Amino acid sequence: MPLLLLDLDNTLLDRAAAFRSWAEDFAGGLDGSDADVAWLIEADRDGYEPREAFARAILERFGLGGTAAIRLADDLHRGMVDRMTLDPEVPRALTQARDAGWVPVVVTNGTTEQQERKIRHTGLESSVAGWVVSESAGVAKPDRRIFDLAARSAGLPLLGAWMVGDSGPADIGGAHRAGIASVWLHRGRSWTETAFAPSAIADDCAGAIDHIVTG
Numbered sequence: 001m002p003l004l005l006l007d008l009d010n011t012l013l014d015r016a017a018a019f020r021s022w023a024e025d026f027a028g029g030l031d032g033s034d035a036d037v038a039w040l041i042e043a044d045r046d047g048y049e050p051r052e053a054f055a056r057a058i059l060e061r062f063g064l065g066g067t068a069a070i071r072l073a074d075d076l077h078r079g080m081v082d083r084m085t086l087d088p089e090v091p092r093a094l095t096q097a098r099d100a101g102w103v104p105v106v107v108t109n110g111t112t113e114q115q116e117r118k119i120r121h122t123g124l125e126s127s128v129a130g131w132v133v134s135e136s137a138g139v140a141k142p143d144r145r146i147f148d149l150a151a152r153s154a155g156l157p158l159l160g161a162w163m164v165g166d167s168g169p170a171d172i173g174g175a176h177r178a179g180i181a182s183v184w185l186h187r188g189r190s191w192t193e194t195a196f197a198p199s200a201i202a203d204d205c206a207g208a209i210d211h212i213v214t215g
């Protein structure tokens with residue numbers, strides 16, 4: 001039974017859409033402009049900007065303090081989970097993969113509480129065999145040990161596994177280090193890394209899974 005490893009944010013779940021929705025409401029509540037929304041999206045760096053530094057930058061740009069600062073910290077800490085939805089194409093593709101004998105396991109960098117809330121809130125929990133979160137694992141992508149841990153958690157060999165993700169360095173670089181095949185979700189970007197490359201490129205997660213399952 002082959003192992004199907006999948007990134008969470010902006011792979012299984014559209015974190016970018018959830019963040020945009022929050023940014024629009026946040027800026028709108030402060031009579032902000034489209035430029036403010038664009039600034040929030042840019043400064044968030046798909047969630048890679050450390051949350052405390054990001055919060056400070058927002059407070060400074062919008063001249064906020066007091067209760068607004070507390071509410072902002074809470075929003076950022078909760079990771080827009082309430083705004084995340086699961087594209088029905090994803091569980092459809094995952095069911096098809098499982099029917100074909102694949103074992104899907106989430107491999108995600110982040111805090112355990114936040115990532116598990118996303119998996120449960122969206123109902124993704126019932127479509128995957130399990131998950132490994134970097135905070136609990138003590139190692140993060142692209143370290144190959146997190147892929148080893150995912151394989152061990154499923155009781156399967158890493159050999160023959162595939163990785164699906166949107167991050168070149170973390171997901172595809174990690175798959176490269178682990179010696180497994182990968183599909184990169186381009187999200188409108190071009191592949192520029194020369195040291196390694198994905199085995200395939202896909203428009204979205206369901207398309208990537210379909211590519212792997214139908215070979």
Ligand SMILES: [Mg+2]
Nearest residue numbers: 007009010166
């Ligand atoms: Mg991602």
